[in-house]
Amino acid sequence: MKTYKYITILLAICTSMVFVQCSDDDDNIIDVATCDDGIMNGEEEGVDCGGPDCDPCTEALDFSGTYSQEDQMGRPGINTVFGSDGMKDAFNTTIPSEMGAQFQADFEAKLLALNPNYTTNALGLDATTFTTVLANDVLWVAQTGPTAYGSLTGRTLSDDVIDTSLTLIFGGPDGTDNNNDPEDEPLLTSDGVPANDANFSSSFPYVTSPF
């Protein structure tokens, strides 16, 4: 009798466990793993992420390590215009706070080699002052108000930075020195390309579709 009693109790326990188990399963049947079902299933590498179907798991990505500088740019064309052979790579791997001391003198020599008649430019900057500004290769951008390369308040996609640079290098104090008399002087203050070959968007991401 005693044995039968134990068996009954055991059966009851087992039945209840099976019942609970079944109930649990019934409430959570997942036929198809999706990327928003709140559990890690299918081929996911984490909860709703990773594998071939879902977005990558941020947690699983490796962002460790030290990254060492190869290229640098502030204003357009600085290294290409004022750098010299043997110093361009060094310029790209020099921090801005040390650029002036290392490169200003070379930049000034280059400026005067390009335009031996240089006195001041349309900004009123003499050769030393101008190349001191440029040797610190950072782009000034205004916190408030409009931004444009010509006013030294930023650089927009449509700014004609080449003409600005040519004018400041070759244009003399009034910015027109080399092109106001084409009979006698070559046109050096404008490359004759005033705009890009595609229109920009006024909305994010601003740059336009590739060709």
Add this chain to the structure above:
Amino acid sequence: MKKAKIFAAIGGVGLAVLSIFLIAADHIDAPAVQGTKSDITDFYAFQGENSNNLVFVTNVQGLLTPGNTDEAEFDENVLLEINIDRDNDLVEDLVIQAIKRNDSMYFFGPVNPALTGLNSEIDTTAQMGSVKISTTDESAETSEQNGMKFFAGPREDPFFFDFDQYNAVLAGDASDGFMDPGTDTFAGTNVLSVVVEVPKSILGNGSTGVNPFAPDTPIYNVWVESKRKQQ
């Protein structure tokens, strides 16, 4: 005879240098990075459509033809880092970091970096968002997270310049200088572009007295760097 003087001067600089003079804004600017996936071609910083925001555009891997643009891809070992100096000491106070993982670009900051200068670590505590890298055969994939907007992928190269005529001028083959109109040597070429738009309020205040032509306007010094993971 001013013209003769100018060309004599230009000629005196030396052909080796002149051949790469002003090749582009920063396209293939130096031997070590030329043609690599870390070669920065251009950097733009401007007020956004929403004037409370600033936009940073970093372009790499220039001179892609339409035919080879599909094959161009960002390098998972190359970190692109936008540097923002607020107090005009030419040392970055904030960085915005972007790096590719799988098919997405991940963005960190603006955040005060643990290291300044030539070496960086990615500040994973400052992850602000990610965006799926766009391809050539679909419209731009963008994302907006934490008040910032993100884009990464191939774009038309916004740079324009009559580079061929410039070479002719430097070589002494163009006595009249540039043409008017000139021809955009970069027409029809693409770059890989990373665009970030960030509320100015996150960046804090720049410095006045930096720009002599707008002394009352607070200015940020900004620049971009490409940095390769050390093995």
